[in-house]
Amino acid sequence: MSKPEKLIVDGKRLDGRGPFDLRPIKFQAGVLKRADGSCYLEFGGNKVMAAVYGPREVHPRHLQQASNAIVRYRYNMASFSVEERKRPGPDRRSIEISKVSREALESVILKELYPRSAIDIFVEILQADAGTRVAGINAASVALADAGIPMKCLVSACAVGKADDTLVLDLNKDEDNYGQADLPIAMNQFGEITLCQMDGHMTSDEFSTALNMAIEGCKKLHELQKQALVEKYARGVAPIAVEV
Numbered sequence: 515m516s517k518p519e520k521l522i523v524d525g526k527r528l529d530g531r532g533p534f535d536l537r538p539i540k541f542q543a544g545v546l547k548r549a550d551g552s553c554y555l556e557f558g559g560n561k562v563m564a565a566v567y568g569p570r571e572v573h574p575r576h577l578q579q580a581s582n583a584i585v586r587y588r589y590n591m592a593s594f595s596v597e598e599r600k601r602p603g604p605d606r607r608s609i610e611i612s613k614v615s616r617e618a619l620e621s622v623i624l625k626e627l628y629p630r631s632a633i634d635i636f637v638e639i640l641q642a643d644a645g646t647r648v649a650g651i652n653a654a655s656v657a658l659a660d661a662g663i664p665m666k667c668l669v670s671a672c673a674v675g676k677a678d679d680t681l682v683l684d685l686n687k688d689e690d691n692y693g694q695a696d697l698p699i700a701m702n703q704f705g706e707i708t709l710c711q712m713d714g715h716m717t718s719d720e721f722s723t724a725l726n727m728a729i730e731g732c733k734k735l736h737e738l739q740k741q742a743l744v745e746k747y748a749r750g751v752a753p754i755a756v757e758v
């Protein structure tokens with residue numbers, strides 16, 4: 515893909531969005547039969563599947579913790595998810611993303627309720643189009659709730675970046691590749707930031723504005739996550755028989 519001459523033209527981004535707009539987002543909770551909880555998410559061009567198992571026995575046993583459950587998170591990018599075939603298996607990037615994503619979610623999980631057990635989160639990136647780590651966290655959060663894992667609240671995540679000296683919410687692929695900064699953020703429902711990474715450069719004023727933009731983005735995602743869970747449980751509820 516060649517570098518576009520400009521990323522912002524007349525205040526609009528190359529995909530037609532304004533600086534504060536998210537890409538189209540579609541969550542679907544409870545899509546996998548075998549997992550305890552699951553969520554399929556389309557976030558712009560990203561297609562992500564999250565599956566949760568647990569609380570369940572820990573293997574290998576020596577990883578058990580006497581006073582709480584352990585949380586494991588595996589982020590995996592499928593070979594066919596990117597333009598050039600990606601070599602299968604873990605690499606430095608996926609190990610880093612798995613670690614920070616686990617940390618982003620762990621603080622809301624009531625781990626102390628399940629000592630000596632494990633909660634396993636699997637995130638498969640089926641199609642990648644910038645912002646896969648935040649997409650994975652959003653899907654995983656819904657899958658955890660779908661699995662009935664007790665949590666203080668949901669976690670929502672989105673990125674803010676800088677392109678052509680303009681702050682933009684939810685970077686697209688061109689902005690991610692050729693922009694000046696990328697700031698992925700995750701936030702819980704109490705407004706606590708659980709993930710904050712940054713690539714590139716922003717001034718401290720830009721950083722404060724970008725953080726506020728990300729917070730607004732997370733609030734919108736949170737509404738969509740809740741809606742997906744409500745839809746799943748509305749689907750699952752049997753009709754009530756009324757005696758006449």
Ligand code: ADP
Nearest residue numbers: 596597598600607642643644645646647648690
């Ligand atoms: P994120 O997906 O969270 O933005 P990165 O900033 O590392 O994480 O990656 C940005 C984008 O670059 C990804 O969403 C994906 O579209 C693309 N990408 C990442 N790794 C590869 C790869 N191995 N091959 C091709 N494209 C990749």
